Amino acid sequence: MDGSLNKIGPKTNPRISDVARVAGVSTATVSRVLSNPSMVSAKTRDHVLAAVTETGYRINLAARNLRRRQSGGIVVLVPHLSNPFFSQILSGIARVASEAGLNVLVADTREPEGADRQIADYLFNNRADGLIVLDGNLPESMFQPPHNDRDMPPVIFACEWVEGHDEPAVTIDNRHGAALAVEHLIALGHRRIGHIMGPRDNILTRQRADGVRDALSAAGLEADQRWFLDGDFTLASGIAAAPHWLALDERPTAVFCSSDAMACGFMSELNRHGVQVPGDVSVVGFDDIEIAAHFIPALTTIRQPRGAIGEVAAGMLLDLMRGPDKDGKPAEGGSRTLPIELIVRNSTAAPNPSRT
Amino acid sequence: MDGSLNKIGPKTNPRISDVARVAGVSTATVSRVLSNPSMVSAKTRDHVLAAVTETGYRINLAARNLRRRQSGGIVVLVPHLSNPFFSQILSGIARVASEAGLNVLVADTREPEGADRQIADYLFNNRADGLIVLDGNLPESMFQPPHNDRDMPPVIFACEWVEGHDEPAVTIDNRHGAALAVEHLIALGHRRIGHIMGPRDNILTRQRADGVRDALSAAGLEADQRWFLDGDFTLASGIAAAPHWLALDERPTAVFCSSDAMACGFMSELNRHGVQVPGDVSVVGFDDIEIAAHFIPALTTIRQPRGAIGEVAAGMLLDLMRGPDKDGKPAEGGSRTLPIELIVRNSTAAPNPSRT
Numbered sequence: 126m127d128g129s130l131n132k133i134g135p136k137t138n139p140r141i142s143d144v145a146r147v148a149g150v151s152t153a154t155v156s157r158v159l160s161n162p163s164m165v166s167a168k169t170r171d172h173v174l175a176a177v178t179e180t181g182y183r184i185n186l187a188a189r190n191l192r193r194r195q196s197g198g199i200v201v202l203v204p205h206l207s208n209p210f211f212s213q214i215l216s217g218i219a220r221v222a223s224e225a226g227l228n229v230l231v232a233d234t235r236e237p238e239g240a241d242r243q244i245a246d247y248l249f250n251n252r253a254d255g256l257i258v259l260d261g262n263l264p265e266s267m268f269q270p271p272h273n274d275r276d277m278p279p280v281i282f283a284c285e286w287v288e289g290h291d292e293p294a295v296t297i298d299n300r301h302g303a304a305l306a307v308e309h310l311i312a313l314g315h316r317r318i319g320h321i322m323g324p325r326d327n328i329l330t331r332q333r334a335d336g337v338r339d340a341l342s343a344a345g346l347e348a349d350q351r352w353f354l355d356g357d358f359t360l361a362s363g364i365a366a367a368p369h370w371l372a373l374d375e376r377p378t379a380v381f382c383s384s385d386a387m388a389c390g391f392m393s394e395l396n397r398h399g400v401q402v403p404g405d406v407s408v409v410g411f412d413d414i415e416i417a418a419h420f421i422p423a424l425t426t427i428r429q430p431r432g433a434i435g436e437v438a439a440g441m442l443l444d445l446m447r448g449p450d451k452d453g454k455p456a457e458g459g460s461r462t463l464p465i466e467l468i469v470r471n472s473t474a475a476p477n478p479s480r481t
Numbered sequence: 482m483d484g485s486l487n488k489i490g491p492k493t494n495p496r497i498s499d500v501a502r503v504a505g506v507s508t509a510t511v512s513r514v515l516s517n518p519s520m521v522s523a524k525t526r527d528h529v530l531a532a533v534t535e536t537g538y539r540i541n542l543a544a545r546n547l548r549r550r551q552s553g554g555i556v557v558l559v560p561h562l563s564n565p566f567f568s569q570i571l572s573g574i575a576r577v578a579s580e581a582g583l584n585v586l587v588a589d590t591r592e593p594e595g596a597d598r599q600i601a602d603y604l605f606n607n608r609a610d611g612l613i614v615l616d617g618n619l620p621e622s623m624f625q626p627p628h629n630d631r632d633m634p635p636v637i638f639a640c641e642w643v644e645g646h647d648e649p650a651v652t653i654d655n656r657h658g659a660a661l662a663v664e665h666l667i668a669l670g671h672r673r674i675g676h677i678m679g680p681r682d683n684i685l686t687r688q689r690a691d692g693v694r695d696a697l698s699a700a701g702l703e704a705d706q707r708w709f710l711d712g713d714f715t716l717a718s719g720i721a722a723a724p725h726w727l728a729l730d731e732r733p734t735a736v737f738c739s740s741d742a743m744a745c746g747f748m749s750e751l752n753r754h755g756v757q758v759p760g761d762v763s764v765v766g767f768d769d770i771e772i773a774a775h776f777i778p779a780l781t782t783i784r785q786p787r788g789a790i791g792e793v794a795a796g797m798l799l800d801l802m803r804g805p806d807k808d809g810k811p812a813e814g815g816s817r818t819l820p821i822e823l824i825v826r827n828s829t830a831a832p833n834p835s836r837t
Contacts, residue, residue: 157637183819207568215562216592225594228600230556230586236572275520275656360771393775415563415716419749421777 139180142374148176163428198443199229200253204260205284206233208386209414210260210360210431217435219255223385225348225443234260241267243364253278255273255442258292261285261328271345279445282401283438284429285328293445294460295438299329302427302465303336303381306409309425309467310379311344314475315407320351321366321387327358333383333411370406378406378476385410386416387427392420392472396427403474413468423470430463495536504532507588525526538625542716554584556609558600560616560641562589564714564742565770566613568786570639573791581799584663588836590616595708607640609634610735611798616643617684626829635801637792640785641684649801650816651794655685657691658821659737660781661817665781665823666735667700670831671763675733677722683714689739709734712743719746727754727761741766741773741782748776750830759830769824786819793817805817 145152150173158165158173165173198221203211207284219229230253235246241260241333245267255278262285282294305333310318318336334353341348363382369377370391382388388410392402402408402422410417413428434448441461501508506529514521521529548641555578559567575583577587586609590597598614601623612633618641638650661801666674666795679686690709697704712718719738726732726747738744744766748758758764758778765771769784797817 131734141787148675206571206587207565209565212563215589219589219596220593223596223599226599228588228596230588231562232584232586233571233575238583240579243579243582334647360775389772393777393779396777415814416772419716419720419746421749421752423749436594460586 128392138184138273141182143180144176144182147171147180162195165472169358196401197226198230199255199439201229201231201243201257201259202234202242202260203231203261204233204235204262206231206236206471209416210358210384210386210412211307212415212430213431214259214435214438217432218273218439219435220256220432221436221439221443227443234263235472255446257438257442257473258282258287259284261287263287279442280444281445283434288328293441295434295441295463296460297429297463297465299332299435300336300339302411302429303333303334303341303383305397305465305467306381306411306427307337307340308344309469310381310407310409310473311346312342313378313379313473316346317349317352317375318346318378318474319354319370319373319405321356321363321379321382321391323383324357327353329453331381337381339359356383358384358387360386360390363387363392364394365390366411367391367394370398378404379408379473380406381409381411385412385424388424388472389416389420390428392422392424407473407476409473417468418453420472422472425470425473426468427465428468433463437463438476472480495538497538497555500532500538503536504528522726532810541653550570551624551812553582553613554609555584555613555676555795556600556661556787557585557613558590558597558616558619559587560589560618562587563594565772566714566742566768566785568738568771570615570789570791571798573793574795577792577795577799585798611802612636613794613798614638614643615640617643617644617683619640635798637801638809639790640824644684650796651797651819652816653785653790653821654818655688656692656695657783658693658767659689659739660696661692661823662737662783663693663696664700665701665825666695666737666763666765666829669735669829670761671733672702672832673708673733674702674729674733675726675729675736677710677712677719677736677738677747679739680713680728681711686739688788691724692794693721693737712739714740714742719748720750721746723747723750723754727751727756732762734790735764735829736762737765741768741770741780744780744782744828745772746796747767748778748780758828760833763832765827765829773824773832774826776828778828781826781829782824784822786821789819793819 141152141155144155148155150169154165155173158170168198201215201218215229215231222229232240232244234244241263258280266424280292282292284296286294286296320334322334338348351373354366356366363386366387369379380391381393388408389450392408395406400406408424410426411423413426417424417426464465483601497508498509501511504511506525510672511519511529514526558573571585571587578585587601588596590600592595597619614636636648638648642650642652662675674697676690678690694704707729710722712722713745722743726736736747738747744764748764751758752761756762764780765778766782769782773780773782
């Protein structure tokens with residue numbers, strides 16, 4: 126081994142073939158050690174790393190990325206960046222991606238209209254090494270490369286997902302979460318319970334509405350369709366739902382909202398009409414966004430582990446990006462369901478006896 | 482002209498040289514018509530476009546972008562994506578960029594730590610055609626390409642800016658905005674007025690604190706340094722400021738917060754301690770984020786035209802990206818200052834006579 130070093134002139138940049146010769150292995154093995162050390166035995170790894178040190182070989186990361194058509198970045202597709210729900214998920218993704226030396230770029234799939242199709246072009250032009258999708262309503266075409274010579278980068282869904290696709294997803298049990306919220310209201314003594322829903326074409330909306338019906342039905346209570354009000358997860362839609370609730374003949378004494386933003390908008394508008402929370406009506410949200418704990422009154426809600434959702438999604442994506450392991454087994458592609466939690470604060474109380 | 486078409490075989494993809502021949506112009510002129518029609522006379526433009534139709538020439542956008550090293554996207558650098566202040570600015574940018582056929586990707590410069598340096602690498606690898614920077618505390622190195630053969634894409638600052646750089650900026654008059662807020666409190670009869678500040682190294686913090694002093698001084702009031710409390714624009718820092726305010730010997734009867742998020746956190750924490758807004762203390766915010774109008778009480782604040790800031794910044798960036806016009810004159814590089822407005826809601830009132 127010692128003699129072989131002399132073949133490298135002092136001013137020549139050592140190349141991968143030099144490392145291979147010094148280590149007595151193929152250049153493919155050197156490449157494997159540098160890109161995916163877990164694919165190589167510890168003994169070979171040590172040989173190669175010693176040869177890297179001996180030759181002074183420097184990995185040209187930019188060139189390597191170019192060769193692999195890697196961009197050094199992952200892209201996260203978010204429906205409505207303005208929704209504060211996504212911020213902690215993005216932080217979780219960024220923490221994990223950053224440790225792997227990857228940038229995180231975020232694109233809004235809904236604003237402006239048509240953004241989803243423009244983004245598809247961008248992705249198929251190899252601008253992303255991987256994709257985390259938080260929007261379950263993307264068009265089907267998004268997942269079909271326009272040219273056969275271009276691969277879609279690996280995809281992980283988080284929170285939402287597109288039905289019929291088998292990309293792995295990180296989710297929570299939305300149906301169970303909604304049931305937890307309604308069970309809390311039932312335990313407080315509420316018997317007339319309303320629900321402000323998400324957008325009707327959204328998979329979370331259906332699952333959470335099912336959870337509401339599960340809990341009501343288990344308690345022998347009616348799921349009155351007039352008490353299921355439309356919303357779209359936004360603050361504005363919570364405000365818009367308030368007059369509909371106020372106009373009901375027989376108002377529910379409690380309302381479960383499918384997002385915290387809607388719950389805040391709903392409470393704000395009720396307050397403007399002199400209706401007290403929780404004195405006149407109890408309100409539960411979903412998500413536990415930052416403002417929930419600090420709204421007046423502080424909002425009872427279902428906490429989603431948002432940081433963990435981001436971290437797990439990024440970890441799963443990195444696994445996919447690394448490709449098959451040394452036995453040729455593809456990276457684990459299983460989906461993960463993370464736990465949720467009921468957080469009781471000041472927006473829920475027993476029903477006012479004069480109003481039940 | 483008719484005969485020349487015969488030189489193109491029926492199965493050959495027509496090339497730009499075919500168009501040039503048919504139109505009787507140079508390929509450079511064809512290219513100019515297709516990329517920047519305003520640079521070419523109407524007559525030539527008509528000739529060339531007729532030739533494009535005649536030959537069936539299709540512009541290969543992907544190849545064109547590649548040749549120009551264009552990515553088809555602009556990148557927006559945001560400090561703390563979780564700050565709801567940025568959402569409407571991003572929407573404004575996306576509206577304008579989308580009309581120009583450009584994607585918008587957003588990167589957080591602060592989370593996780595060191596993200597700013599990773600992003601710099603990405604940008605210098607020609608991943609962005611242009612850059613809108615909303616972070617005035619980026620490291621100097623960000624603006625110095627690591628290699629001479631790589632150009633920094635054009636940059637526009639918005640909201641914040643890096644002092645000593647001459648990139649054009651879209652801003653508001655922060656000093657005037659803070660003065661407006663304090664003048665409103667003075668007009669209500671307040672004489673002891675406190676201020677919760679942004680991060681000390683932030684340019685907005687200094688300008689707004691100056692505006693507070695301007696207004697106090699103009700009214701012959703004291704700017705008591707003990708009433709200038711630390712914050713960092715976040716909700717959490719507004720919460721953290723509350724105990725400091727509560728511990729003051731002689732509390733101000735009104736507090737101007739340098740962000741709405743801080744104002745909401747401050748009001749929330751005061752409420753937990755049984756202190757009423759505006760009964761016990763008046764609170765003014767800055768920004769007019771979405772929740773401001775719907776917090777309880779609704780927050781008096783200084784409205785920044787956030788959508789317009791985004792639109793103007795994107796428009797200025799597109800001008801820079803188009804480069805010099807046909808007379809060789811560079812695109813307008815001037816900065817713009819957009820108007821702000823005091824929005825009076827329910828968090829401010831005359832001081833309680835028993836407490837002044």
